[in-house]
Amino acid sequence: MLSLAEIKKIANQGPFFPNWQSLKQFEIPTWFKEAKFGIFIHWGLYSIPAFNNEWYSRNMYIEGHPEFNHHRQTYGPQDKFGYQDFIPLFTAEKFHPEEWVSLFKQAGAKYIFPVAEHHDGFQMYNSEISHFNAAEMGPKRDILKELKHSSEAAGLHFCTSSHRAEHWFFFGHGKEFTSDVREPLEKGDFYWPAMPEPDNQALYSEPYPTDEFLEDWLLRTCEIIEQYQPEILYFDWWIQHAAFKESLQLLAAFYYNRGAQWQRPTSISYKHDAMMFGSGIVEIERGKFADSQPFYWQTDTAIARNSWCYTTTLDYKTPKEILHDLIEVVSKNGNLLLNVGPKGNGEIPQRDREILETLGAWLAVNGAAIYKSKPWRKAGEGPTKLKSGQFQEASIQTYTSEDIRFTVQGDSIYAIFMEPPQGTAWIKSLGDSQDQNIPEFHGIIKKITLLENSEELVWQKSQQGLQVNVPKLATELPIVLKIQIE
Numbered sequence: 001m002l003s004l005a006e007i008k009k010i011a012n013q014g015p016f017f018p019n020w021q022s023l024k025q026f027e028i029p030t031w032f033k034e035a036k037f038g039i040f041i042h043w044g045l046y047s048i049p050a051f052n053n054e055w056y057s058r059n060m061y062i063e064g065h066p067e068f069n070h071h072r073q074t075y076g077p078q079d080k081f082g083y084q085d086f087i088p089l090f091t092a093e094k095f096h097p098e099e100w101v102s103l104f105k106q107a108g109a110k111y112i113f114p115v116a117e118h119h120d121g122f123q124m125y126n127s128e129i130s131h132f133n134a135a136e137m138g139p140k141r142d143i144l145k146e147l148k149h150s151s152e153a154a155g156l157h158f159c160t161s162s163h164r165a166e167h168w169f170f171f172g173h174g175k176e177f178t179s180d181v182r183e184p185l186e187k188g189d190f191y192w193p194a195m196p197e198p199d200n201q202a203l204y205s206e207p208y209p210t211d212e213f214l215e216d217w218l219l220r221t222c223e224i225i226e227q228y229q230p231e232i233l234y235f236d237w238w239i240q241h242a243a244f245k246e247s248l249q250l251l252a253a254f255y256y257n258r259g260a261q262w263q264r265p266t267s268i269s270y271k272h273d274a275m276m277f278g279s280g281i282v283e284i285e286r287g288k289f290a291d292s293q294p295f296y297w298q299t300d301t302a303i304a305r306n307s308w309c310y311t312t313t314l315d316y317k318t319p320k321e322i323l324h325d326l327i328e329v330v331s332k333n334g335n336l337l338l339n340v341g342p343k344g345n346g347e348i349p350q351r352d353r354e355i356l357e358t359l360g361a362w363l364a365v366n367g368a369a370i371y372k373s374k375p376w377r378k379a380g381e382g383p384t385k386l387k388s389g390q391f392q393e394a395s396i397q398t399y400t401s402e403d404i405r406f407t408v409q410g411d412s413i414y415a416i417f418m419e420p421p422q423g424t425a426w427i428k429s430l431g432d433s434q435d436q437n438i439p440e441f442h443g444i445i446k447k448i449t450l451l452e453n454s455e456e457l458v459w460q461k462s463q464q465g466l467q468v469n470v471p472k473l474a475t476e477l478p479i480v481l482k483i484q485i486e
Contacts, residue, residue: 001128007222009150015260016419018246018253023279031157031264032281033233034372035110036330037363038159040300040339041100041147042115042308045086045122045138047344049074052308057083057120061174061181073432079486082180083120083171084190087132092139094132095346097150103348104340107356108363110371111157113234113337114147116224119166121190125228129220132190148228161234161269162224165215165244169197169208172472186394209243218247226256232267232281234300240274252279265467269298271390287390290326292332292379299329302339305393310341318359320387321396326359327387327416330370331379331405334408343474356373358477366480369414373407380405381429384418401425413443415481421470430483431465441466444486451480 002010011018016025026415046056046373048171051070059077068078075081104112117123125144126135135142170195174181185192195207209217225233233255239248252268253273259266268280280298286459289297303322304314340352363370382403386392399418404427407414415427430441448468452475459468467483 001219002222002226004219007218007254010257011250012258012484015252018249020249020276020279023249023252023256024269024276025260027265028281029231029267032111032267032335033296035157036335036370037107037109038111038113038157038335038337038371039107040113040161040302040308040337040441041342041345042302042339043143043342044115044117044118044198044309044416045083045090046118046126046289046309047342048086048089050311050344052311052313054118054309058170058173061171062175063177063178072417076271078174078177078179079179082174082183084132084144084180087122087138087155090138090140090344090345091132091163092143092346094133095139095143095342097142097146098154098459100147100348101150101154101156102342103353103356104151105154107360108367109156111159111231112147112151113159113161113232114144115227116144116160116162118163119170119171120284121164121167123220123222127304129216129223130188130190141158144228148230151270153426158228158232159232159234160224160228160230161236161237162221164220165209165238165241166236168193168213168238169195172196187212214247217244218251218270221251222254225258229262229264230266231264232269234269234283235271235274236284237271237274239270240272244274246277249299263323285390287392288328288386288388289332289334290386291390292375293334296333296335296437298335298337299325300337300339301325301393302341304341308339308341310343310349314341314349314351316355319355319362321357322355323362323478324372324397324418327405327418330373331375331407331416333375351395362477366416366478368399368409368412368451368482369407370482373409373414376406376408376413378406378429382418404429405409411446411485413483415483417479420473421476422472422476423479424472425468425470426465427468427481429464431461432463435484446484446486449482449484 016022046054049056056067059065060071123133127133128141151158171181171191181194182189255266269283270280284299286301302308304316308314329336342348371451383397384403401419401421404419405416448459457468
């Protein structure tokens with residue numbers, strides 16, 4: 001395990017240094033901008049109770065909360081059966097990393113993002129810092145290592161995430177009544193430090209994370225970097241707290257310098273302006289941008305609306321809805337990171353499998369419009385407009401056959417119809433329009449092909465737009481026209 005002094009030495013040896021000015025030399029790897037689609041994996045102790053969502057560890061200690069009542073009814077009072085008592089039940093007897101990775105690859109994903117440590121503090125990897133890890137307890141397997149080896153063997157890029165920052169307060173409510181979260185708590189204890197939760201998790205609220213906690217966070221994160229060499233490291237939301245700024249810059253310089261030594265670029269994905277713009281990958285949780293952006297970004301969302309982990313009450317999205325998300329994001333210069341939550345025993349739920357297989361089948365046919373593509377001069381056309389920002393999934397977005405999104409690759413513009421048109425399709429942006437709001441398209445069209453069946457289509461241009469005769473198709477999923485330019 002690296003010491004704090006060794007971490008500081010590496011962080012200050014260049015080519016990066018622990019300040020925003022230096023860290024802005026960062027460049028997003030080409031592979032990431034070409035990959036477009038990755039799989040997030042929330043799997044841990046919270047997958048055992050499988051109730052409500054992945055915040056079970058916090059909520060089961062809040063009196064009156066649904067998790068609190070469920071826990072008492074199912075497992076007994078919290079002083080007799082606490083969250084740490086789920087560890088022996090987490091045996092992962094049906095966890096087969098090769099099968100997971102095979103499914104994710106079949107789904108069309110190019111990279112995976114298993115959670116190394118969630119807010120609950122249980123490490124899914126072998127650690128010298130805490131004994132509360134999957135290699136020593138529960139499954140007694142180094143989950144992160146197995147997924148790394150399987151993904152790289154399959155040609156997928158291996159990334160991971162740390163949600164440790166929120167652990168500062170995650171078990172704090174357990175001290176408000178008789179439970180197994182009790183003093184004295186010392187560094188290394190599973191529940192430590194269990195501090196009072198700040199109002200609204202505010203960015204400047206007292207009590208601030210202590211130097212002891214910040215050093216522990218830094219050592220844990222560097223341990224993940226050293227042992228598993230992820231190509232991208234993702235941080236969840238509370239990392240933007242003011243107390244983390246110095247440690248975060250130190251960590252970023254350490255990680256980026258390690259990448260330079262490995263001769264493999266490394267990246268940090270962050271939310272809520274936790275890092276200075278330009279020093280990492282901008283992340284939006286369950287949201288998008290309304291328009292194409294001049295910078296590259298990523299959105300993370302889940303296969304279900306109401307949880308990131310497996311529960312027995314998941315509100316699943318449809319494959320069509322997820323494809324709409326992917327198309328919107330890619331047309332606006334971003335990536336989609338889609339979360340899957342395996343069952344506590346390690347099985348991928350059947351509904352998740354079906355959705356992933358449908359996504360993979362669509363991408364196998366239409367992938368030219370997605371992988372390695374770039375945004376066109378406009379992201380799309382049509383009546384449906386999105387709202388920029390995070391947490392925009394309260395309702396399902398409704399599209400029409402007039403809603404088209406554009407990407408480009410090679411000598412072709414790809415027009416992606418969010419709803420399949422019936423018969424004649426119009427693309428206003430590719431016509432001879434005199435409307436000042438629709439710049440005239442001067443490209444010479446060679447031919448137009450429907451990717452669904454490789455059929456060459458009949459078309460003509462006019463001031464009203466590009467008119468294309470599209471055959472009636474059985475699919476309800478988006479369709480793609482490849483418009484080849486001379």
